Amino acid sequence: MKTRALAAAGVAVALLAAACGGGGDSGGQAVAPPAEASGNIVLSGWGSSPAETALLKQVVADFEQKYPKVKVNYQPVSGDYPTAMLAKFSARKPPDVFYLDPNFAQDWIKQQLLEPLDGYIAKTSFDTSKFVPQLVDEFKGQKDGKTYGLPKDWSPLAMFTNTALLGQAGVSPPKTWDELTAAARKIQVPGGKPICLSPDWARALAFVYQNGGSYFNDDKTQVTLDSAATKEALSWYVGLVRDGLAATPDKLGSGWCGEALGKGKAAIVFEGNWLVPAMHDQYPNVKYEIQPLVAGKQPANLAFTNAYGMAADSKNKSAAWALIQYLNGPDGMKVWTSKGLALPSRTDVAPQPGLEVFADQADDSRPWQFPAGFSSVLTVMGNEITSAMQGKQSVDDLVAKVSTAATQALAKSR
Amino acid sequence: MTILSGPVRVGTPARQRVGRVGLYLALAAVAALFFVPFLWSLITSVKTLPDSVRFSLWPQHPTLAGYRDALTTFNFGRYALNSAIVATVITACNVVLAGLGGYAFARLRFPGRDALFLLVLASLMIPDQLRLVPVYQMVSSLGLVSTFQGYILIKLIEATNLFFMRQYFLSLPRDLEEAAKLDNAGYFKTFWRVMLPLAGPAIASVVILEFQGIWNEFFWPLLILQDQSKWTLPIGIAQFSFAYQTNWPPLMAASVIAILPVLLLFVLLQRYFVAGATTAAVKA
Amino acid sequence: MPRARAGWSQRRKEALVGYAFVLVPMSVFAAFYLFPMLYAAYISVFDWGVRGKIEYLGLANYRELLDDGLFWRAVRNTLQYTAEVVVLQTPLGLALALIVNGKIRARTFFRAAFYFPSIASSAAITAIFIFILSSDGLVNRVLGWFGLPADTSWFGDDRFALHAIVGLNAWTTSGTIMLFYLAALQSIPTDVYEAAAIDRASRWRTFWKVTMPLLKPAHFFVLAVTIIGALKVFDQAYIVSRGEGGPNYSTLTIVLELFRAAINDLRFGYAAAMGVVLFAFLFTVTLLQRRLFGNSEAS
Numbered sequence: 001m002k003t004r005a006l007a008a009a010g011v012a013v014a015l016l017a018a019a020c021g022g023g024g025d026s027g028g029q030a031v032a033p034p035a036e037a038s039g040n041i042v043l044s045g046w047g048s049s050p051a052e053t054a055l056l057k058q059v060v061a062d063f064e065q066k067y068p069k070v071k072v073n074y075q076p077v078s079g080d081y082p083t084a085m086l087a088k089f090s091a092r093k094p095p096d097v098f099y100l101d102p103n104f105a106q107d108w109i110k111q112q113l114l115e116p117l118d119g120y121i122a123k124t125s126f127d128t129s130k131f132v133p134q135l136v137d138e139f140k141g142q143k144d145g146k147t148y149g150l151p152k153d154w155s156p157l158a159m160f161t162n163t164a165l166l167g168q169a170g171v172s173p174p175k176t177w178d179e180l181t182a183a184a185r186k187i188q189v190p191g192g193k194p195i196c197l198s199p200d201w202a203r204a205l206a207f208v209y210q211n212g213g214s215y216f217n218d219d220k221t222q223v224t225l226d227s228a229a230t231k232e233a234l235s236w237y238v239g240l241v242r243d244g245l246a247a248t249p250d251k252l253g254s255g256w257c258g259e260a261l262g263k264g265k266a267a268i269v270f271e272g273n274w275l276v277p278a279m280h281d282q283y284p285n286v287k288y289e290i291q292p293l294v295a296g297k298q299p300a301n302l303a304f305t306n307a308y309g310m311a312a313d314s315k316n317k318s319a320a321w322a323l324i325q326y327l328n329g330p331d332g333m334k335v336w337t338s339k340g341l342a343l344p345s346r347t348d349v350a351p352q353p354g355l356e357v358f359a360d361q362a363d364d365s366r367p368w369q370f371p372a373g374f375s376s377v378l379t380v381m382g383n384e385i386t387s388a389m390q391g392k393q394s395v396d397d398l399v400a401k402v403s404t405a406a407t408q409a410l411a412k413s414r
Numbered sequence: 415m416t417i418l419s420g421p422v423r424v425g426t427p428a429r430q431r432v433g434r435v436g437l438y439l440a441l442a443a444v445a446a447l448f449f450v451p452f453l454w455s456l457i458t459s460v461k462t463l464p465d466s467v468r469f470s471l472w473p474q475h476p477t478l479a480g481y482r483d484a485l486t487t488f489n490f491g492r493y494a495l496n497s498a499i500v501a502t503v504i505t506a507c508n509v510v511l512a513g514l515g516g517y518a519f520a521r522l523r524f525p526g527r528d529a530l531f532l533l534v535l536a537s538l539m540i541p542d543q544l545r546l547v548p549v550y551q552m553v554s555s556l557g558l559v560s561t562f563q564g565y566i567l568i569k570l571i572e573a574t575n576l577f578f579m580r581q582y583f584l585s586l587p588r589d590l591e592e593a594a595k596l597d598n599a600g601y602f603k604t605f606w607r608v609m610l611p612l613a614g615p616a617i618a619s620v621v622i623l624e625f626q627g628i629w630n631e632f633f634w635p636l637l638i639l640q641d642q643s644k645w646t647l648p649i650g651i652a653q654f655s656f657a658y659q660t661n662w663p664p665l666m667a668a669s670v671i672a673i674l675p676v677l678l679l680f681v682l683l684q685r686y687f688v689a690g691a692t693t694a695a696v697k698a
Numbered sequence: 699m700p701r702a703r704a705g706w707s708q709r710r711k712e713a714l715v716g717y718a719f720v721l722v723p724m725s726v727f728a729a730f731y732l733f734p735m736l737y738a739a740y741i742s743v744f745d746w747g748v749r750g751k752i753e754y755l756g757l758a759n760y761r762e763l764l765d766d767g768l769f770w771r772a773v774r775n776t777l778q779y780t781a782e783v784v785v786l787q788t789p790l791g792l793a794l795a796l797i798v799n800g801k802i803r804a805r806t807f808f809r810a811a812f813y814f815p816s817i818a819s820s821a822a823i824t825a826i827f828i829f830i831l832s833s834d835g836l837v838n839r840v841l842g843w844f845g846l847p848a849d850t851s852w853f854g855d856d857r858f859a860l861h862a863i864v865g866l867n868a869w870t871t872s873g874t875i876m877l878f879y880l881a882a883l884q885s886i887p888t889d890v891y892e893a894a895a896i897d898r899a900s901r902w903r904t905f906w907k908v909t910m911p912l913l914k915p916a917h918f919f920v921l922a923v924t925i926i927g928a929l930k931v932f933d934q935a936y937i938v939s940r941g942e943g944g945p946n947y948s949t950l951t952i953v954l955e956l957f958r959a960a961i962n963d964l965r966f967g968y969a970a971a972m973g974v975v976l977f978a979f980l981f982t983v984t985l986l987q988r989r990l991f992g993n994s995e996a997s
Contacts, residue, residue, distance in 0.1 A: 048657040078652040079636050082961050083546070087637050089748050090547045091554035107964050111747045191834075250854030253469075253834030258658065263468060265834075278658045282467045375962035376768060379950075382942040387856075392946065441797065445811035448869070451826040452814055454836075469834060511726075514719040523709070524716030530724060537731035538923065539980035541930045543957045544973035547966065548734040568730050571723040574923055578878065581915035585885045601715040615884035619877050630819040648819055660825070669822040676817045677810065684806045687799075687880050 034124060034322035038069035041319045045099035046081045049277045052341050059335045063326045070319045089113050092313045096320040097327075100149040100309040102138045102369040103378075108309075109141045109148050110372045115310040116146040120321040126329075130348045132303075138367045139307045142220070149307030150328040153342035155272035156301040156361040157206055159294060160258075163287040165189055165267035173291040174268075177207075177236060180294045184245035184268070192265030195246035196257035197237065199386040201402075202302065202368055203270050208233040209366060210296030215406075220371055223406040226399050233296070234388070234395045241389050248389055262286055272304055273358050277341050290357050303365035305345060373413035380405040452673075459484075459666035466662035480663030484654075484671065487664060492643065493650040498675070500562055500635075500646065501628040504569045508624045509617055511571040516579025517605050521591065531580075537573040542633055550637060560641040565634060572627075575620045582616035583609060618686035626676045647672050735977060738970035746967035759971035769972065772943070772950040779860055779951070780928035787868040788920060791875025796905075798876070799883045809880075816873035824937045827866050828853060853938050856946035863934045863949060871927075875920055882916035883909075918991035922984055929980055932957065952976050 043060065047053045053076065060072050075095060077084045082104055088094040089108075100108070108114055121128060128136060131151060139149030161173050169187040174180040184194040197203065205215065213230035216223060240246035249257050252265035258275045260266040262283030269275075270293065279286060293301055308327055310320045326332045330349055337344045340352035343359060351359045370378065381402050388398040458466050459480045461473040484490060518524070519531050549568060550559075558564030590608050610617075632648040639645060651672065654665035742759055745752040763769055798809045815823065830836045831852040842848030852862045886909065894904045910917075932953040935943065941958070943950030952972065960969035 046657065047653075049659060050656065050661065052656075075640060075642065077636075078649060078655065079632065080961075083957075084637060086748065086961055086964070087546060087550040091551050091559070093554055093559070104962065107962070111964050112749055248854070250851040251833055251849070253832045253851075255828070255832075256658075259467070274658050281661075282464055282659055284464055373963055373965075375958050379768065379942055379958065383944040383947050386945045390855075390945070392856075437802070441802070441808055444794075445808055448811055448814055448873075450836075451823060451830065452818060454826055454830065455818075455822060469836070469839075511723050515723040518716045518719035522712055522716035522719070524713035527716065530720060533724065533727055533732060535922070535984055536735070536977075536981065537727045538926045539930075539977050539984070540731050540735050541932070541953045541956065541973065541976070543932065543953055543960065544738055544970070545731065545734040546960075548737045549730055552729070552733075568726075570726045573727065573731070576723055577923065578881075578919055581919040582881065582885060585882060585912065585915045587887070601712065612885075615881035619881040622877065623874065626817055630817075632819070632821065648821070651819070652821070666822070669819060672819070673817055677814075680813060680817070681806060681810060684809060687809075687884060 034067060034318075034325060036069075037067060037316075037319040037322040039316045039319045040071045040073060041097060041314070041316050041323060042073045042075055042095035043097045043323065044075050044077055044085070044095035047076050047078065048274065049281070049341065051277060051281075051339060055336060055339060055341065059327060059332050060323075062335060063323060063332065066326065067322055070322060072323060089311070089313070094311040094313055096311055096314040096316060097308055097323050098311070099152075100139060100307040102305060102307075102367060103374075105139055105149060105307070105309070106142055106369070106372040110143075113312055114148040115312045115314060115317060115320075116141075116144075116148060117150065117310065117321070117324070118147050120317075120325070121147065124321070124325060126325050130330075130346045131328075132345055132347065132362045132365075134365065134367055135303060135305045135307075135345050138303075138305065138369050139309070142371060149309040150324060151305045151307045151345040152328060152333070153337060154303055154305035154345045154365075155274060155343050156303055156358055156365040157203065157270050157272055157293050158357055158361075159291040160261055160269050160271060160275060161289050161291055162261060162264070162267040163289055165194075165264075173289065174294055175292075176294055177210075177296055180268070181240070181245065184240065187267050189265065189267050192252050192260065192263075192267075193245065193247040194267050195240060196249055196252055196254070196260040196266035196269045197241060197246045197389070198257050198270075199248050199382070199389045201381045201385060202304075204234060204237050204385060205368070206270075206293065206300060206302045207237055207296060209300035209302075210298060211236075212297055221410070223403055223410060225406065226403045231395050231399055234398065238388050238395055242391060248386070261288065273341075273343050273355065290354070292357055292361070299364040301361045301365040302368045303362075304368050371410065371413060374406070374409050377402070377405045377409045455666040455669055458662050459664075459670050461663055463661060463663055466666075477663075480667035481671075483661070483664035484668040488650050488653055489642075490647075490650065490668070490671075493645050493647045494672075496562075496639075496644055497629055497646040497648075500565055500569075501625050503562075503566055504628050505621055505624045507566070507570050508572060508575050509620055512575035512579045512620055513610065513613065513617065514605070515571070515576045516581075517583050517609055519576070519580040520583035521609075522601065534573050534576055538577070546637070553638060559638060560644055562639070562644065565638045568634065568638075569628065572624070575624060578620065579613065579616055582613060586612055614686040618683040622676075622680050622683055625679055629672070629676055735973075738973045740970075741967050742970035742974050744967045745965070746970070748964055748966070752967075755967065759968050760975075762968065763971055763975065768943075768947070768950060769952075769955050771947050772952045772955045775860060775948065775950050776929055776931065776952045779864060779931060780925060782861065782864045783868050783871075783928050784921070784924050786864065787872045787875055788924065790868065790872040791920070792879050794872060794876040795879035795883060796909075799880060809876075812876055813873040815870040816877075818870075820870065820933055821937070823870055824866065824934050827862075828938065831862055854945055856944070856948040859938065859945060859948045863931075863938060866934055867928075867931070871924065875924065878920055879913070879916055882913055886912050914991055918987065921991075922987055925983060925987070926980055929976070929983075 045056075057074060060074055064070065064072060081099070085094065085098065094113070120126070128147075128150070132154065135151035135154055136147065139151065140147050159173065165187055166173065171183045171186050174183040180195070187194040208230050211229045211233035213227055213233055214224045241248065247266070249255060249260050252260040252263070254260040254263060254265060257266065257269040258271050258278050261269045261275070262279055264286065279288065308324045310317065310324060314320050327336070330346060333344050333346055333349045336342060337349060337351065340355055343351050343355060384393070384398045384401050387393045388395055457471070457473065460476045460478065462475060462477060462479065465474050519527060519534075553559055553564045553568065556564070558567065586609070590612065591604060630648055631646075632652065635646045636649055639649070647668070651665055651668045654661040654668070743755055743757065745755050794812045798805055798812065802808065833849050833851040833854070837852070838848040838850065850858065852858050890908060890912070891904065894908050899907070930953050931951050935949045935951045935954050936957070939949045941954070943954055956969045956972040956976070959965050959972065
């Protein structure tokens, strides 16, 4: 008895020494290598589609087979994810591992709700070099540069075209802005418009970047949105609607452009990989092609991603890390992306055939992410661009208002 | 036509009949208008998914797959049972506490009564989103997260119901109580034997409204009943909504099924909303 | 026992019974409503995050609120919404109650039909409405049959979005109001109407001079509850505008802004300041209503 207790104590001390000797970010908890991890942990997130939820359950089952001492309780949140998570954070009983959206990740990091992962990465020699670098950067704390999440998948924007409608107009998929405008002039869409454009900076910004514009300077201390390049890009974007070549989804009887494509109300839309399962399930009879996003003066695209994060208040960080490194490792990610519903964020996991058009954009994709405290700016951005696209205000005013709101928010969060 | 609960005016029979027909037509039109969205969900529930996302007045290939999916994809029976349990318990608690409390505020005198009633009113004014964090922290520190007790505890009595019962008791004529007092009945006896029977319509209203409210509630059950085995119907139904698509047929099918118990309750309790019930009880 | 002492002990007994009857409700309200409100008032003078106190700010949150353009737009929208929805749904609910209270055939059927919108879950109803009011939805198709413009995106146009939400909520709430008034109408004894008939009062006069005043306790209740509910509007605005309060800020509501400050920005102190301002306003409005309708009792 006594020898076993001593041995256990010895192991514990050794682990503790190792933990303290290494990255002090592990919060003083001993970092057991994944093989030693045990106990119950809670995994949470939201569901993008039924097939995806089923796939996640499979990955978790694979994980539990490999690490039989860990039991994962998958508790998805249907409905308002941030609200449910906030309640649990405030009661200090959050799930151990959960989804992180880049647009609230920085706020959560700032409020110390997340556990820094650098220590675990170092201790278990987890190779983060294989991830698309700008995706990992999104989940590093803006102030302290520590890693708080690892991207689980991603998608840039691509151009989805309705094969039949383009064929009828005798138009081949456009490659540049001018070709897009020319193609739209020829395409006929009964009861709709050639292009569906979302009144959303999460689309327009890609074109701003392509035209050489920018939102922030490199260290995000200044708002650089107000420039001729930005205004030119937005004028082109808004102009497509004004000239009758494009319409916003609500004018096409749709909640988003994906729906417009599915209903045959638009021939060209700009969406990400998430449109693929939606089309498959809801509009199986529509034939479409996925093309690279039309290019402007320079190649640019937006990267949309989510990560797995660990709660700072997790009671079983070793097991939580074991799950994260599996989900984000090559084996877990391979299964997760095997149906083509998601794109791997690791370069050592190949995307499903047919999705190269997305994966190829990795180098040119810039994160769709804003600093902490920007939610009011996002409200302003959404409302103002909608107004501009409804012809209710000029692009100059749009850019001015958004710039002002962003500058104020940046000053406040300092 | 006794629309205004008054005595019937005698007019020429023909004029009366035309008036009546007109009234019923108008009522039917309004009823149809109120019914249309529900009809829409009924039609959608027998469509296929691709069919449900486009506009059509009739399903292309009517199918009961939506109902099958609704009942089998998740543990519908379990969620319905959970909903039934919490709704029944909470409704019962609310009826008792609102009845006693409403009566006390309407008819009993105690120091600080008006101030306490302001507390009741004030409770109505606090949005759930503001109460969210402190209430959740309290439930959590009591160890009641993921338990029915935790959810029931915060819903034990709702200000609306108490307020409503008070107003109702205020509107009852005083002579009945006076009669009971002369008989030297105690306060509880007066309440039980005299006031409660008279409050039939009010209690029926509270039962319908509270049951329906809990049966359809999403916000607090989502936060408190985290365990999938404790989920209520609305949470289950929300499983059919995803970020980029909604599985309309089973969602609508489940919604249609979910409406039935509340509708049944409503119809069964209508006998309390009969004019003259009060008068009859008084005369008894 | 001397009469005076009997009176006093009787009053004490009454008071004790009164307290006993309201004990449990008051405890629940104190714990789950009053305490959170006091907590909110407390944290509103701090920069308060998820982990608790960050910094004492004094009245800085309130001063920031005064300058917050989004907040005041939300206040304007919410007041407009409240006025419209209450004016629309209250007479409608009362009218429906009066009709289904009378001797009409298939009374239960009509009552169920009018109450129907209130039974269905608000998420399902909002989804249905978005579908019906989309630019190629049912409403526009019907308008097209009558030769009217049939391509308005009702929730996407800042001239109509808020009114569409008014319509949606009035439709779902009028059934509940009908139920409240229906119950209240039962408490009016039929001899009151008989007396009015004997006085040869017309139906209209009976309604205005007899029924309406007797419904005063119900009026106070309905107006207080619906006005408070309307000023707290959140769900539909959130779903319809995807949390943005658009188009063109037209569906921004007070609670939507509060929600954003708390959940997205994690600024609990600032959100609490909004809550305090909203509460103060609601409290004042309700007190004013109380003055108008008083603690009326049936005579």
